[in-house]
Amino acid sequence: MKRILLALFCAACMTSMEAKTLVAYFSATGTTKAAAERLAKQHDARLWEIEPAEPYTAADLDWRNDKSRSSLEMNDPEERPTIKRCTDVTPYDTVYVGFPIWWGICPRIINSWLDNNLPQLEGKTMIPFATSGSSGIEEAEAYLKKTYPTLNWKKGLLLNKR
Numbered sequence: 028m029k030r031i032l033l034a035l036f037c038a039a040c041m042t043s044m045e046a047k048t049l050v051a052y053f054s055a056t057g058t059t060k061a062a063a064e065r066l067a068k069q070h071d072a073r074l075w076e077i078e079p080a081e082p083y084t085a086a087d088l089d090w091r092n093d094k095s096r097s098s099l100e101m102n103d104p105e106e107r108p109t110i111k112r113c114t115d116v117t118p119y120d121t122v123y124v125g126f127p128i129w130w131g132i133c134p135r136i137i138n139s140w141l142d143n144n145l146p147q148l149e150g151k152t153m154i155p156f157a158t159s160g161s162s163g164i165e166e167a168e169a170y171l172k173k174t175y176p177t178l179n180w181k182k183g184l185l186l187n188k189r
């Protein structure tokens with residue numbers, strides 16, 4: 028009986044340990060979503076999609092048009108697109124934050140998410156990850172460290188290769 032109880036206790040402990048990683052991501056066209064799903068599987072993590080209240084259309088994403096929504100947002104460092112649903116980040120020790128690279132850095136909706144969760148994210152291990160057409164993640168990493176210096180940023184991951 029004791030052994031059974033011990034086994035049940037250990038199983039419960041392991042479940043709670045496994046649940047301590049969160050993979051939160053924004054993806055406009057599905058590439059970062061696929062990378063986030065792979066990452067969450069690898070780390071047995073909870074997956075969370077950061078969704079804009081107003082989804083991005085193809086026209087919104089037109090980087091060649093300097094009046095498109097994405098261009099306007101990226102040209103304004105203070106822009107914070109509204110997020111559809113809040114996230115409870117309190118149960119997690121490690122938080123992966125994923126996004127497509129937009130103009131070298133993270134889309135402003137990532138700022139919205141970080142701003143919304145800022146006090147609760149302090150003290151956690153923060154790992155940025157990204158997908159891109161060709162850019163690296165270094166500029167985005169430097170931007171996040173500079174903009175959110177109170178967070179414990181670790182080296183980022185560029186997950187372009189499957």
Ligand SMILES: Cc1cc2nc3c(=O)[nH]c(=O)nc-3n(C[C@H](O)[C@H](O)[C@H](O)COP(=O)(O)O)c2cc1C
Nearest residue numbers: 054055056057058059127128130131159160161162
């Ligand atoms: C507005 C916009 C800006 C982009 N800027 C860059 C960039 O600076 N460097 C780059 O390599 N790719 C850039 N891309 C390409 C995306 O980073 C790439 O296609 C990404 O994998 C898309 O991820 P998603 O499908 O999760 O949205 C940009 C795409 C968009 C829509």
